[in-house]
Amino acid sequence: MTDHDLDVRHAIAPDQLPLFDTTDLRDRFVVTDLFADGEVRLCYSMADRLVIGGVVPGGKTLELPVPDELRAENFCDRREVGVVNIGEGEATVSCDGEEFKLTNQEVLYISRGTRKVTFAGDTRLYLVSAPAHAEHPTVKVTKDEAAPVALGDIKNSNERTIYKYIHDEGAKSCQLVMGVTVLAEGSMWNTMPAHVHARRSEIYLYFNLPEDHRVVHLMGEPEETRHVILANEDAVISPPWSIHAGMGTAAYTFVWAMAGENTDYADCEQQPITSLR
Numbered sequence: 001m002t003d004h005d006l007d008v009r010h011a012i013a014p015d016q017l018p019l020f021d022t023t024d025l026r027d028r029f030v031v032t033d034l035f036a037d038g039e040v041r042l043c044y045s046m047a048d049r050l051v052i053g054g055v056v057p058g059g060k061t062l063e064l065p066v067p068d069e070l071r072a073e074n075f076c077d078r079r080e081v082g083v084v085n086i087g088e089g090e091a092t093v094s095c096d097g098e099e100f101k102l103t104n105q106e107v108l109y110i111s112r113g114t115r116k117v118t119f120a121g122d123t124r125l126y127l128v129s130a131p132a133h134a135e136h137p138t139v140k141v142t143k144d145e146a147a148p149v150a151l152g153d154i155k156n157s158n159e160r161t162i163y164k165y166i167h168d169e170g171a172k173s174c175q176l177v178m179g180v181t182v183l184a185e186g187s188m189w190n191t192m193p194a195h196v197h198a199r200r201s202e203i204y205l206y207f208n209l210p211e212d213h214r215v216v217h218l219m220g221e222p223e224e225t226r227h228v229i230l231a232n233e234d235a236v237i238s239p240p241w242s243i244h245a246g247m248g249t250a251a252y253t254f255v256w257a258m259a260g261e262n263t264d265y266a267d268c269e270q271q272p273i274t275s276l277r
């Protein structure tokens, strides 16, 4: 790694959660300052060994670094990566010399075995990586190809569109599942009714949130919830036993990404609203 030490977050058991105060919760689950001009910043979560990263090329060409913690020559020697352009500009992502152009909310799946990955363009990129045990083709997925699904209802302030890019019916992966959820104007709630998925961990990255607004993100076992308050471009780790849902003080968009036993988006346990505590 270059100028920034890798931020490592250890796995947490559900019975630890009630012991945490706000600072503890944030230190363990919330990732801030992932995006810095001219840098690639990474965070390694032991929840299914997901690595997340913020990339802001800002006129430079940045290379995906290989943290010492991976004990690998190349980042993708044993990993797959999903990259999404969360900014307005065009990105150029190069994989062993093959260039892919990504516009706003387009995704690139990067195969295990790729040696050199670089990022350029005047935009902001977010990446999520999971360990991979086989190679699947590097492929770009556009927003139209992401099979938009409309969910919720403006009357419940949860009207939103789910774009699924990497999953078992989209870009193929070993364990990564990744997409973007866009809230409709006037809707503030995501993922309510909430769910857990015992077979996968998940990380949310909230973006397109005005700087003076926040998302109240709910986490914890359904019957023992806690909250953390997140700003624009903050990420939050969700262990397999935790709900993950949020309500904004303004509209926002978020990237969700998971890894674990399977790549079936629908494999989750819905939690009735009335069961939450």
Ligand SMILES: O=C[C@H](O)[C@@H](O)CC(=O)C(=O)O
Pocket (backbone or CB within 6 Å): 160, 162, 179, 180, 181, 190, 191, 192, 197, 202, 244, 256, 265, 268
């Ligand atoms: O497991 C799936 C993820 O939590 C999200 O896709 C849920 C979501 O985007 C939503 O309901 O708004």
Ligand SMILES: [Zn+2]
Pocket (backbone or CB within 6 Å): 195, 196, 197, 202, 244, 268
């Ligand atoms: Zn989920």
